[in-house]
Amino acid sequence: MDPTPSSNDDLDATLRQLEQVLAEEHRALRTLDTKTLEQCARDKAELCDRLTRMHPPATDSWRTRLARVRARLLDNQILLVHARDITRGLVQLHTGAPAGYGPAGVTRGAGTLRLSTTG
Numbered sequence: 148m149d150p151t152p153s154s155n156d157d158l159d160a161t162l163r164q165l166e167q168v169l170a171e172e173h174r175a176l177r178t179l180d181t182k183t184l185e186q187c188a189r190d191k192a193e194l195c196d197r198l199t200r201m202h203p204p205a206t207d208s209w210r211t212r213l214a215r216v217r218a219r220l221l222d223n224q225i226l227l228v229h230a231r232d233i234t235r236g237l238v239q240l241h242t243g244a245p246a247g248y249g250p251a252g253v254t255r256g257a258g259t260l261r262l263s264t265t266g
Contacts, residue, residue, distance in 0.1 A: 158201050162212060165194045169219040176226040 168190045175183035203209045238244070 154201065155204070158198075158203055158209075161194055161197050161201065162216060165191070165198070165216060166219065168194065169216070169223060172223050173219070173226065176223060176230060179230060 168187050171183065172187035172191070174180075175187060203213065
């Protein structure tokens, strides 16, 4: 089924909004702006829901555009992973406690390495 011009316009507008949110998320990830990151997550969820109800045309131009959006998503994912790893490392460095995830009582990390801040 071919999309009507209005659904094509809706898809274009939604992808444009998603690209804007991803650019804002990228800036927020680089500055660790948690408030903006939380808003971007809500916006992406809403736009994702909207996109799942649409059916993009199977044309080369749409494939290229979707590939560009996917690349931006992956770039932001890499920044998010780096931010998470840095945060974990800082928690471990300053507390001596492993910052891993797991069941209560399970420790992960280097073990008994501690940082002395008394000099």
